[in-house]
Amino acid sequence: MSADWLKPAIQAVAETLIAHSEELSDLDSAIGDGDHGHNMKRGFQAVLEQIDQIAAEEPPKALQKIGMTLVGKVGGASGPLYGTLFMQAGKSWDGTPSVAAVAAAVEGGLDGVKARGKATAGEKTMIDVWEPVVAALKEASDKSGADAAAAARSAAETGLEATREMKATKGRAAYLGERSIGHLDPGARSSELIVQTLSDLVSKGVAP
Amino acid sequence: MSDTSSEDHVAIGIVSHSKDVARGAADMVRQMVGDSVVVAFTGGNPDGGLGTDATEIGAMIEKLWRPAGVVVLVDLGGAEMNTEMAIESLPEERQGVVRIANAPIVEGAVTAGTMASTGASLAAVVEAAEELGG
Helix, strand or coil: CCCCCHHHHHHHHHHHHHHCHHHHHHHHHHHCCCCHHHHHHHHHHHHHHCHHHHHCCCHHHHHHHHHHHHHHHCCCCHHHHHHHHHHHHHHCCCCCCCHHHHHHHHHHHHHHHHHHHCCCCCCCCCHHHHHHHHHHHHHCCCCCHHHHHHHHHHHHHHHHHHHCCCCCCCCHHHHHHHHHCCCCCHHHHHHHHHHHHHHHHHHCCCCC | CCCCCHHHCCEEEEEECCHHHHHHHHHHHHHHHCCCCCEEEEECCCCCCCCCCHHHHHHHHHHHCCCCCEEEEECCHHHHHHHHHHHHCCCHHHHCCEEEECCCHHHHHHHHHHHHHCCCCHHHHHHHHHHHHC
């Protein structure tokens, strides 16, 4: 059985990332090769093209399908990283829309990203957003979905802002060393946009 | 020269963000090592820009795959991660003989090719290429 909130959630995430593609590429121009926004746009446009088939699946399977689409379409380093995030999150989710189950799913995705990128927190990457989000969701596991979503959103914002003063040691930005300090990490920003969008859907009651 | 045929030799795959770089590196291996080693390359994103494509890399590895093994040279992080994903999506029994060599792409490919042309084992070919990495 598919879930009726799934399609609007996928659509909202995809449209948010596509709408922010210029901003993401601008952030990437400062410390990387300037293609993050365009790559994410290409990937999520491909997701939108298949949204009916994806949303017909149960949510964990749908996440895996999104991941596979991103691996094939995004290119750059964000393809395998975001692809792994979604695929592993799908594999780590039993499908129940509880805070604890979602926390476990996101943690599975985060672990996948760490393994794929051979990276940990504090290296100015998307991990600096997802790790605090997982911690916030775990801490909120006995709270309502809306409270947990708000906690996740705030953790993502704090995590994103923290990347500004970090020195990059992974990815293209690592070549810049000290000069990467002072800029937000584009992958952390795209991750934060995803958390923000999903959190808004939960607080509006669109998703559980 | 070795008396074994190219089928028994480790094959070389090259993955660059740029198709031109990948093609150029493959040309250098062919010219310097000859045709006793099979070489293939892939590069660029699905739109033809700079980048790498896990599906294309998977197709390249499928084409190269042989029991003797395949060594893949990659340029930057995304190329490495996409190649890892392509290897992981191979049938499990085939994954064991596909290795990414941690070496500069051009020098690594030529060294790996030279070593492979002697009929060296997969481990020896990877080791020779990785010695360049420093």
